[in-house]
Amino acid sequence: MFEVLEHPADVGFRATGASLPELFESAAEALASIVLDPQNVRPATSVVLTAQGDSNESLLVNWLSEVLYWLDGERFATRSFKVRALDSVHLIAEAKGERRDRARHETRLVVKGITYHQLKIENHGDRWVCEVYLDV
Amino acid sequence: MSERLELQPIDEFRFRIPRSVERGMRTDVVVYSSRKLIEQIRKDQSLDQAVNVAALPGIVGPSLAMPDIHQGYGFPIGGVAALDWRQGVVSPGGVGFDINCGVRLARTSVSLDEARPKLRDLVNQVFRDIPCGTGGEGPVTLEKDELNRVLTDGAASMVERGYGEPRDIEFSEERGCLVNADPEKVSDRAKTRGRCQLGTIGSGNHFLEVQYVEQIHDTRAARALNIEKNQIVVLVHCGSRGLGHQVCTDYLAQMGEAMKKYGISIPDRQLACVPIQSPEGQSYLAAMRAAANFAWANRQAILHFLRGAFRRIFGSETKLDLMYDVCHNIAKHERHEVDGATLEVLVHRKGATRAFPAGHPELPEAYRETGQPVLVPGSMGTASWILAGGEQSMRETFGSVCHGAGRLLSRTAAKKGRNAAEVKSQLEKQGIIVRSETRDGILEEIPEAYKDVDEVIDVVHRAGLAYKVARLRPLGVIKG
Numbered sequence: 001m002f003e004v005l006e007h008p009a010d011v012g013f014r015a016t017g018a019s020l021p022e023l024f025e026s027a028a029e030a031l032a033s034i035v036l037d038p039q040n041v042r043p044a045t046s047v048v049l050t051a052q053g054d055s056n057e058s059l060l061v062n063w064l065s066e067v068l069y070w071l072d073g074e075r076f077a078t079r080s081f082k083v084r085a086l087d088s089v090h091l092i093a094e095a096k097g098e099r100r101d102r103a104r105h106e107t108r109l110v111v112k113g114i115t116y117h118q119l120k121i122e123n124h125g126d127r128w129v130c131e132v133y134l135d136v
Numbered sequence: 137m138s139e140r141l142e143l144q145p146i147d148e149f150r151f152r153i154p155r156s157v158e159r160g161m162r163t164d165v166v167v168y169s170s171r172k173l174i175e176q177i178r179k180d181q182s183l184d185q186a187v188n189v190a191a192l193p194g195i196v197g198p199s200l201a202m203p204d205i206h207q208g209y210g211f212p213i214g215g216v217a218a219l220d221w222r223q224g225v226v227s228p229g230g231v232g233f234d235i236n237c238g239v240r241l242a243r244t245s246v247s248l249d250e251a252r253p254k255l256r257d258l259v260n261q262v263f264r265d266i267p268c269g270t271g272g273e274g275p276v277t278l279e280k281d282e283l284n285r286v287l288t289d290g291a292a293s294m295v296e297r298g299y300g301e302p303r304d305i306e307f308s309e310e311r312g313c314l315v316n317a318d319p320e321k322v323s324d325r326a327k328t329r330g331r332c333q334l335g336t337i338g339s340g341n342h343f344l345e346v347q348y349v350e351q352i353h354d355t356r357a358a359r360a361l362n363i364e365k366n367q368i369v370v371l372v373h374c375g376s377r378g379l380g381h382q383v384c385t386d387y388l389a390q391m392g393e394a395m396k397k398y399g400i401s402i403p404d405r406q407l408a409c410v411p412i413q414s415p416e417g418q419s420y421l422a423a424m425r426a427a428a429n430f431a432w433a434n435r436q437a438i439l440h441f442l443r444g445a446f447r448r449i450f451g452s453e454t455k456l457d458l459m460y461d462v463c464h465n466i467a468k469h470e471r472h473e474v475d476g477a478t479l480e481v482l483v484h485r486k487g488a489t490r491a492f493p494a495g496h497p498e499l500p501e502a503y504r505e506t507g508q509p510v511l512v513p514g515s516m517g518t519a520s521w522i523l524a525g526g527e528q529s530m531r532e533t534f535g536s537v538c539h540g541a542g543r544l545l546s547r548t549a550a551k552k553g554r555n556a557a558e559v560k561s562q563l564e565k566q567g568i569i570v571r572s573e574t575r576d577g578i579l580e581e582i583p584e585a586y587k588d589v590d591e592v593i594d595v596v597h598r599a600g601l602a603y604k605v606a607r608l609r610p611l612g613v614i615k616g
Contacts, residue, residue, distance in 0.1 A: 006546035008180045008207045057405075058392055065385045072378050073329040107270040107574055110339040110616060112233035112381040116388075116405035117209040135209060135233045135381075136340045136547075 002030035005131060011109065012118075012133035020056070021083035023121070023128040024091060027060060028067045028081040031114075034134065035071050037106040041079040043096035049081075051091045056121045060130060063091050064114040072111070075100040109136050141183050143167070143174065149599040152198075153187060160191040160403065166532075167201040170595050176544060176587060180207040182214070188403045189217050194224025194412075196474055196481050200533050202488055203595040204542030204587065208232070210406030213487035213543075216536045219412065221469060221480035225400065226417045227409035228391065228424070230484035231467050233384040235424055236431035237342075237375030238309075238463035239489075239511040239539075241522070242439055244446060245455040248348045248366040251611065254449050258346060259569045259612035261445040266344060266438055268573040268616035269336025269377065276334040276437050283331055284319040290429030291436040291461075294334075299440035306500050308461035309490060309508075312432040314468075317425035322379070323386050326423075330379025330430055335437035339577060339616025341540075342374040344438070345513075346612035347520060353604035357524050360506040361459055363606055370456070371520055371608065372438050373513050375465065376431035383427045387420045412482055421467070421482075428466060435461060459522075460509035464489045464539035472534050483534045491525035491537040491602045510602050514541045514589030516570070516581045516615070517563050520608040521593050528600035537602045541589035550585040551576065563613075572615040581615060 005012035013030040017023030032038055051066045053059030070076045078097040085092040112135040120131040144152045146166070151174060153165035165186045169177060177183060182205045189211055190199035196218045205214030210229030219225055251258065267274055276299070278286065286293045291312025292305050305311050337344055349367045352358045363369065376383075391408040394416040395401075400409060410416040443456045467484045474481075492499060492508040499508050507524035514520045518541070529535045556578045560570050572578045596602050 004548065006548045008543055008546055010209075011547055054393070058389070062389055065389070068385075069325055069329065069382065073325055073382070107339075108576060109574070110270055112340070113385050113388075115209040116408075119405070133209065 002026050004034070007133055010134060010136050012131060014129065014131045017128045018126060020128055021086050023130055024060065024063055024083050024086065025081045027064060027130055027132060031064050031067055031111065032071060032078045034109055035111055036077060036108055038079060040104045041077045042098050043079040044098040046094050046096045047076065049093045049095050052089055054089060057116070057119055059089070059091055060121060060132065061114050061116060061119065064132065068111055068114060070095065077105045111136050141187065149595050153183065155190065158187050161187060163190050163195050164198045165190050165201060166198040168595055168599055168601065169203045170591060173203050173587065173591055173595065177205055182207045182212040185210065185212040186215055188407060189215055191403060192217065192219060192225055192227065192407070192409060193400060194220040196220050196479060197534065200536070202538040203592045204538040204540050206542045208486065210404050211484065211486040214538060215486045216488045216533055217484045218472065218481040218534045219484065221412060221482055224412055224482060225409035226412045226420060226467060226482055227407055227484065228384050228387045228420055229406045229408060230486050231424060232465045232486055233381045234375040234465050235380035235383060236428035236463040237465040238431060238435065238461060239513055240372045240435040240439060240461040241459045241511050242370045242442065242456045243363055243459045244368045244370065246368040246446065246450050248368060250450065251368045255611055256569055258445070258449045259571055259614065261449055262344065262442065263571040263614050265441045265445045266614070267336050268339060269333050270339050270573045270616050273332040274334055274336035275441060277332050278334065280327070283327055286433045287319040287322060287426035287429050288317055289313055290432040294433045294436040299437050304436060304439065304458045307458045308432065309463055312436065312461065314425035314428050316422060317429050318422035319426050321419050321423035322383055322426045326379045326382035326386065329382045330377055333377040333379070334434050335441060336377060337374045337438070337614065337616055338377055339574060341581060342616055343516065344614040345371045345610045347371055347608040347610050349606050350609040351607045353606060357506045357605045360503060361509060361522065361605065363459070363522070369608060370442055371511065371513055372435055374434065376427045377434060379430045380427035383423045387423065390416060424467060428463065431463070432461065460511065462489050462511050470534070481534065483536065485536055487539045488536045489539045490535055491529040492535050493525045493527050493530055510537055512538060512540060512589065512593065515583045515586035516613050517566065517568050517583045517610060519589055521589065522605045522608065523593065523596070523602035524605050526600045526602045529602060533601055537596045538592055541586040541592055543585060544587050545585040547580040550582050551579045554579055554582065568610050568613060570613045570615065574616060577615040
């Protein structure tokens with residue numbers, strides 16, 4: 001679950017999840033759907049994504065930077081994300097998708113990077129929420 | 137919001153936030169603005185961000201805000217800060233994700249009258265030959281060793297490969313290359329992201345515009361820059377693409393850790409910084425220079441393909457000469473006079489353009505008496521400006537001025553209640569043809585989303601930081 005947030009120059013999103021792993025999955029889905037239209041992406045292959053950080057905040061920024069690298073550097077269109085392991089400093093996840101094809105996967109925005117600007121991760125009992133701003 | 141900050145007017149175009157207002161400020165903030173612009177500026181967090189910059193260890197002189205300032209990440213966009221070369225810090229956020237985002241202007245031998253009837257063909261040709269790159273590969277793909285050469289040598293590496301003319305190099309800031317760039321400091325990921333993107337514009341606020349010289353404001357300078365009324369020029373606004381973005385990402389991640397080692401605490405994690413002379417600081421600068429060189433090579437490749445497109449439409453004798461190329465996201469090692477002493481500083485220009493005045497030894501011979509050309513793109517469909525560096529820039533702003541109009545509306549607000557086809561047809565009624573690779577590219581960059589560029593230019597002109605040479609109007613716009 002996510003929604004897009006306004007920023008004077010760029011774009012952000014608010015994502016939610018029932019647990020921290022789910023929060024990381026929905027944040028990745030938010031980023032991917034800002035970059036391209038995921039509707040026509042086939043879950044043809046799966047890749048392993050990893051990230052490290054010294055806090056939930058840096059782990060989230062580094063995780064989203066990993067997702068962005070696969071989208072922009074490896075030209076991999078993502079359909080879904082599943083966090084396989086998560087502790088306080090490491091994250092291992094699986095992403096399903098296929099090679100980006102401009103005919104089928106409409107590019108929405110080129111995201112340059114994930115920022116720490118007004119970054120938030122909050123736990124409201126059974127619900128986790130994060131807010132992330134992207135440089136576009 | 138910055139509305140709570142106390143702003144003391146210094147004169148009509150200068151405002152000060154004294155260092156006493158926030159704990160941790162090591163220096164004042166000086167804002168260049170007008171009474172009208174300052175009210176818009178105070179509505180976002182940009183002045184708070186300029187205050188945070190004033191807290192960086194080793195800052196020399198004030199934290200500076202240009203009239204196009206708007207909220208960024210860590211540093212404000214339109215911010216300038218000089219850090220002592222030996223005692224100060226370097227902050228990747230003070231350069232930004234798009235290292236050496238900049239502007240290149242080519243003057244052509246085509247006149248407005250010649251261009252009008254062929255404008256649609258020209259815009260279509262340029263759109264075909266110079267992709268925005270949102271869908272993938274660009275027109276130049278490099279092997280690993282070739283890419284390393286680009287990272288070391290910048291624009292010259294492209295000219296050697298046949299993408300340009302030898303004289304292009306002379307008319308670029310730093311001759312299109314920062315020395316002491318180290319490709320080994322650039323990660324394989326950054327190289328993978330950038331390898332296929334040479335010769336592409338990118339998206340966001342990046343664009344390529346076919347324009348004409350609407351008005352000359354300084355005849356002597358215009359003559360030196362070889363431009364005249366109703367001449368067709370082309371303005372290219374883009375940077376180091378995915379390669380630069382990844383360099384920033386990589387070093388921001390490293391610096392979070394390194395800051396603890398150096399005992400640096402900052403008000404905003406996006407301002408992460410390390411001492412310039414530390415191994416981490418030197419590594420970042422070597423990688424940043426490499427990314428800057430990639431950006432110059434990118435704009436050089438674009439100029440090459442632009443020449444091809446113009447010659448296909450207007451004939452093989454058509455000339456496109458590089459007038460100048462400036463970067464506006466960069467950190468540069470420079471010498472400046474501060475309180476009567478010459479200091480070595482690292483000038484962070486985050487959305488700010490170098491503007492060296494007449495007589496500066498780094499200017500090409502042809503522009504030595506004019507001052508450095510400063511290229512300021514406006515919003516889509518309005519106007520852009522050619523300025524030249526003024527005397528006050530060296531005295532007050534470490535040789536820097538504004539870089540654009542400055543954003544006013546968020547992307548979401550810009551899109552609200554509008555559709556791309558209507559915006560396109562409104563622009564066409566004004567004689568402006570727009571092509572975009574993405575549906576939202578046009579909507580997010582509508583003229584109403586930006587401040588009035590003429591107002592911004594008036595401030596820097598009247599403050600003596602740069603002076604007006606010519607106003608340019610768009611005819612064809614290509615956007616990501």
